[in-house]
Amino acid sequence: MRSRNPWRRAGIAPALASALALATAGPASAHIQVSPSVAAPNDPVHFTVLVPGESEAETTKVQLKVPKDVLPFSYGTTPGWKRTLVEAPNGAVDRIVWTGRLAKDGFAEFSFLAGTPERPTTLTWKALQTYSDGQVVRWIGAPGSEQPAPVTRVVRGATPQNAGGEGSAAAAEQTTTATPAEDPSASSSTDGIDWVARGLALAGLFAGLAAVVLALRSGKTRKDR
Numbered sequence: 001m002r003s004r005n006p007w008r009r010a011g012i013a014p015a016l017a018s019a020l021a022l023a024t025a026g027p028a029s030a031h032i033q034v035s036p037s038v039a040a041p042n043d044p045v046h047f048t049v050l051v052p053g054e055s056e057a058e059t060t061k062v063q064l065k066v067p068k069d070v071l072p073f074s075y076g077t078t079p080g081w082k083r084t085l086v087e088a089p090n091g092a093v094d095r096i097v098w099t100g101r102l103a104k105d106g107f108a109e110f111s112f113l114a115g116t117p118e119r120p121t122t123l124t125w126k127a128l129q130t131y132s133d134g135q136v137v138r139w140i141g142a143p144g145s146e147q148p149a150p151v152t153r154v155v156r157g158a159t160p161q162n163a164g165g166e167g168s169a170a171a172a173e174q175t176t177t178a179t180p181a182e183d184p185s186a187s188s189s190t191d192g193i194d195w196v197a198r199g200l201a202l203a204g205l206f207a208g209l210a211a212v213v214l215a216l217r218s219g220k221t222r223k224d225r
Contacts, residue, residue, distance in 0.1 A: 030054055032062075032139045034125045034150035040158040042118045044073075047152075049127075052107040057131035059102035062110070065126040066093050069117035074164065076111035083110075113163050116154050123152040 030052040039045045051062050066072060072093045075083055081100030088094040102108050116123075126149045127139040141147045 031148060032125075032127045032129060032150060034064075034152060036152060038153050038155060038158050039116050039123075040160040041116055041120055041154050041156060043116050043160040044113055044163045045116055045161045046163040047112055047114055049110040049125075049150075050107060051102065051110070051129065053102050053104045055131050055133075055135060055137075056104055057133040057135065058104055059108070059129055060099065060132050061128075061130035062098045062108075063128040063130075064096045064098075064110075066095060066114075067123040067125065069121075070114050070123060072096065072112050072114040074113040078108060078110050081108065081110070119154075120156055121154050123154060125150040125152070 031054075032052075033050040035048050035050070036045065049062070049064060051059060053059050075096075077083075078098065078100070081098045084097040084099070085093050086095040086097060096110075096112065098108075098110055100108070129137040129139065131137075137147060139147050140149050142149075143151060
């Protein structure tokens with residue numbers, strides 16, 4: 001039985017459905033990001049938190065939960081924003097809180113240096129983004145969810161950052177230690193030159209003694225004649 005709907009036959013109904021879906025769909029939403037996404041174990045790393053504005057209201061606060069065994073030790077400055085540290089009962093940094101004003105079409109970057117865990121793991125950076133109208137977006141979901149938490153994988157084989165210059169200091173210490181080690185070599189070279197001089201002096205002494213012996217023998221021979 002043939003369909004009596006001319007729109008369906010002409011393919012107009014599916015086209016209208018697609019157009020309606022496009023018209024009602026909102027723009028792709030951005031979300032809080034933490035980079036790098038991959039880091040080496042037991043390494044000082046420069047982390048960056050990217051916070052975009054995605055509401056008609058302004059962002060006024062960003063709270064970042066520090067994952068277990070991550071040890072922040074230095075913090076960058078973002079103009080117009082104030083940073084506050086919330087400590088855990090054991091004294092470790094539990095949360096980093098930034099307060100300020102972010103335009104709805106702007107973005108802000110916050111940075112800090114932190115040591116990564118000694119063993120490979122996955123770091124989940126749970127964050128709360130508060131807007132001036134009181135709305136709070138909870139970036140705590142799983143990857144692929146509507147409000148995912150940023151993730152950093154700590155894996156062996158990743159290139160270490162050595163952020164903070166600790167590697168340079170260690171290299172300088174190694175260079176300083178290696179410099180005195182060259183002195184024995186120089187001393188050996190000097191001792192070698194001394195031995196040569198002493199050998200030449202002894203050779204000259206023996207030659208002189210031989211000349212004296214020959215002279216004495218020559219005088220005795222003449223007397224015998």
